[in-house]
Amino acid sequence: MGKETELKSIFLPFLSTSHIIPLVDVARLFAMHGVDVTIITTPQNATVFQKSVDLDSSRGRPIRTHLVTFPAAEVGLPPGIEAFNVDTPREMVPRIYMGLSILQPRFEQLFHDLRPDFIVTDMFHPWTVEAAAKLSIPRIMFHGASYLARSAAHAVEQYAPHLAAKSNSDPFAIPGLPDRLEMTPLQLPDWLRSPNQYTELMKTIKESEKNSYGSIFNSFYDLESAYYEHYKGVMGTKSWGIGPVSLWANQDASDKAARGYAKEDEGEEGWLKWLNTKAERSVLYVSFGSMNKFPYSQLVEIASALEDSGKDFIWVVRKNDEGGEGENFLEEFEKRMKESKKGYLIWGWAPQLLILENPAIGGLVTHCGWNTVVESVNAGLPMVTWPLFAEHFFNEKLVVDVLKIGVSVGAKEWRNWNEFDGEVVKAEDIGNAIGVMMSEKGEDMRRRTKTLSGAAKRAIEDGGSSHNNLNELIRELNQIKLSKAQETAPAP
Numbered sequence: 001m002g003k004e005t006e007l008k009s010i011f012l013p014f015l016s017t018s019h020i021i022p023l024v025d026v027a028r029l030f031a032m033h034g035v036d037v038t039i040i041t042t043p044q045n046a047t048v049f050q051k052s053v054d055l056d057s058s059r060g061r062p063i064r065t066h067l068v069t070f071p072a073a074e075v076g077l078p079p080g081i082e083a084f085n086v087d088t089p090r091e092m093v094p095r096i097y098m099g100l101s102i103l104q105p106r107f108e109q110l111f112h113d114l115r116p117d118f119i120v121t122d123m124f125h126p127w128t129v130e131a132a133a134k135l136s137i138p139r140i141m142f143h144g145a146s147y148l149a150r151s152a153a154h155a156v157e158q159y160a161p162h163l164a165a166k167s168n169s170d171p172f173a174i175p176g177l178p179d180r181l182e183m184t185p186l187q188l189p190d191w192l193r194s195p196n197q198y199t200e201l202m203k204t205i206k207e208s209e210k211n212s213y214g215s216i217f218n219s220f221y222d223l224e225s226a227y228y229e230h231y232k233g234v235m236g237t238k239s240w241g242i243g244p245v246s247l248w249a250n251q252d253a254s255d256k257a258a259r260g261y262a263k264e265d266e267g268e269e270g271w272l273k274w275l276n277t278k279a280e281r282s283v284l285y286v287s288f289g290s291m292n293k294f295p296y297s298q299l300v301e302i303a304s305a306l307e308d309s310g311k312d313f314i315w316v317v318r319k320n321d322e323g324g325e326g327e328n329f330l331e332e333f334e335k336r337m338k339e340s341k342k343g344y345l346i347w348g349w350a351p352q353l354l355i356l357e358n359p360a361i362g363g364l365v366t367h368c369g370w371n372t373v374v375e376s377v378n379a380g381l382p383m384v385t386w387p388l389f390a391e392h393f394f395n396e397k398l399v400v401d402v403l404k405i406g407v408s409v410g411a412k413e414w415r416n417w418n419e420f421d422g423e424v425v426k427a428e429d430i431g432n433a434i435g436v437m438m439s440e441k442g443e444d445m446r447r448r449t450k451t452l453s454g455a456a457k458r459a460i461e462d463g464g465s466s467h468n469n470l471n472e473l474i475r476e477l478n479q480i481k482l483s484k485a486q487e488t489a490p491a492p
């Protein structure tokens with residue numbers, strides 16, 4: 001496959017770092033395969049990935065960003081607030097949605113003006129199905145989740161098995177799936193537990209998926225083959241797993257360092273020096289993704305579990321706005337860990353891909369965000385699972401029950417991404433899970449993750465499942481373009 005395809009595409013991510021990162025990796029893969037790519041977003045959101053696009057562009061790949069100004073003043077927002085991120089004040093969320101709806105016709109106009117052969121858009125842009133239909137081009141939907149999570153959510157919507165549970169903390173089995181998976185009603189996303197506005201949105205998204213040309217997932221066949229087949233069967237749609245996208249799109253250290261909110265001048269990075277003094281597979285990497293902030297009460301439990309674990313660790317921490325006691329506590333903890341050389345705190349954003357591939361890392365404590373799960377598998381690392389919101393509890397089922405490459409801290413309750421109160425997981429439970437993962441008991445898990453890591457690497461090689469899927473998809477899109485050109489060509 002090469003540049004002769006001349007396929008032109010538009011990628012439209014959602015206004016959220018968490019969704020932008022994997023979809024931009026996907027966009028870059030298309031450009032790597034000679035497809036002309038324009039990513040449309042707003043200036044603030046572009047800061048998450050512009051470095052990566054510039055790197056690809058300097059390699060001669062046909063990729064660029066097209067910026068559209070966010071209508072902050074029109075919706076009464078201060079400049080720069082244009083994304084659903086961890087620091088987005090809750091009360092501003094409805095205004096960002098208003099801004100997004102103002103942008104919709106502008107995006108649509110761009111689809112018209114830039115004349116793409118197809119568009120790839122985030123699941124949270126369901127309106128793009130009609131926009132693509134008007135232009136008679138395929139719309140492909142990007143799902144940020146796993147096939148298991150989408151299959152499980154679909155089954156819960158269809159059969160409502162949680163209604164038969166005796167109480168909110170009583171387990172029920174999700175029917176119709178390739179494995180027997182049990183969870184409690186409290187672990188279900190609220191929109192699945194009982195209908196709310198979000199339930200309606202998810203219905204619209206599902207409809208839009210059925211009306212799309214197909215969907216792309218950051219997954220690979222050997223990771224969840226049964227769920228991939230199951231999902232395609234129940235949805236009746238085409239779908240391509242082309243992961244791990246982080247591995248495929250970020251092959252050089254420069255790519256890995258540039259991903260996300262890369263800091264300037266990474267040269268003398270302290271974490272790397274610190275990690276390089278540690279024994280192989282001895283250090284824990286503790287991170288809860290891009291969207292989470294814990295309250296002080298939870299930070300104390302994590303700190304205590306890490307300190308007592310006897311393991312060295314890197315902890316990616318985000319300050320919350322509580323101030324006072326909480327802030328002092330973390331600073332003192334950091335100082336103590338520095339002195340004992342047992343722990344390294346990274347504030348805000350960590351170069352996760354670089355850290356995970358360091359041989360000193362031996363396992364993760366993760367919220368089960370899907371990208372991190374795939375990145376962890378790729379790095380051959382077992383996980384302590386601590387699901388929080390979104391579809392994390394479903395991902396935990398895949399990691400712990402299906403693949404058996406993780407140990408659960410036993411989180412009991414799903415919560416909304418911007419809600420910091422509720423259940424506090426105790427240090428003892430966190431410590432127990434870490435103990436299992438990092439001890440001899442975790443040997444089988446480590447062996448299984450190693451095998452999967454090999455499969456991840458093969459998936460993106462020539463002849464591998466993800467490689468074949470991407471080639472096949474691009475071939476189909478070329479065919480569609482060709483057929484259209486033949487239809488519209490004047491008769492000889």
Ligand code: UDP
Pocket residue numbers: 018019021246259260287288289290291292316348349350351352353368369370371372373375
């Ligand atoms: N990430 C990172 N550094 C951080 C936090 C996150 O590089 O400090 C990246 C991580 O590698 C992953 C993505 O951001 O690709 C987070 O996605 P995930 O699905 O794991 O969690 P979410 O942020 O959506 O909750």
